[in-house]
Amino acid sequence: MPTIRVQTEDFDLGAEVDALRAGNAKIGGIALFVGLVRDINDGAGVSTLTLEHYPAMTQKALVDIVDQACARWDVINATVIHRVGQLMPTDQIVLVIVASGHRGDAFQACEFIIDFLKTRAPFWKKESTQKGERWVEARASDDAASSRWQALHKSEES
Amino acid sequence: MMLNVLYFASLRETFGIASEHIALPAPATVAALIVVLRARGDSWFDALGPDKRWRVAVNEEMAVMDTVLQVGDAVAIFPPVTGG
Incomplete structure (x- = not known):
């Protein structure tokens, strides 16, 4: 069962990887992505970063993204953790871990999950800078990274 | 019919409100709700203009302007997401 959490506390990479792979001899490789401030x-x-989310929707959106990854690649288990609240530079924001039989599926599913999370999960960043507070604008490059997977999916199907 | 309308992030700050109940004649779509909100003028008219980037979710699922609304639906309006 995938682990999906939204929390204010930090997370421990080693502990999360250990929990994900515990006793499962079918796992041949693990890919992980950590997003930092x-x-x-x-x-x-940037002096601080505040993460807001839409609690009723966040869990649903993350489960849906992980389900899509599981349907597309050989995913044995996955973990997605996203922090909310006030964060400082160098803090960890987000963690995606994918365990698979082989590295190819692990890498691709991990990249897919973070790309989709960035364009589909309801989180918003507000930065505090020396010029004052400002909401972070969505990037066109994130939309492109996300839609690339749909184009790839279509070419796989045809 | 009554809808529960929610605003997030920069739109919540622009409108100065996080949520409200809005009555619309049924049947209605997301587009009809946006027309009602824009008719309030000022920041509502500007922020929800077709030249602005914003998203709508109905009952926690991403929606489009043609999405049909039902009594009691939770309609969330927010800027493009920036997590991760």
């Missing part, structure tokens, strides 16, 4: 964005220094 940078101290600079769009030319301004």
Whole structure:
């Protein structure tokens, strides 16, 4: 069963990987992505980052994204953890771990999940910089990264 | 019919409200709700304009302008997401 959590607390990479793979000898490889808070964005220094979300929808959206990854690749187990609340530069924001029989599926499913999360899960970032507070604008490059998987899916089907 | 309308992130701040109940004549679509909201003028008219980027979810699922609304639906309006 995938683990999906939204929390204010930090997470421990080692503990999460251990929990995901515990005693499962079918797992041949694990890919993971960790998103971090940078101290600079769009030319301004960032002192804090506040993550807001839509609690009623977040869990549903994340479960749906992981389900899609499981339907497309050989995913034995997966973990998605996203933090909310106030974070500082160097803090961990998001964790995606995918365990699979082989590395190809693990890498691809992991990248798919983070790409879809960035364009479909209802989280919003607000930065506090020396110029004041500002909401982070969605990036066209994130939309492109996400739609790339749909194009790939269509070419796989045809 | 009564709808529960929610606003998030920059739109919540722009409108100065997180949620409200809005009555619309049935049947109605998301588009009809947006017309009612834009008719309030000022920041409502500007922020929900067709030249602006915003998204709608109905009952926690992403929706489109043609999505049909039912009594008691939760309609969330928010800017494009920026998590991860």
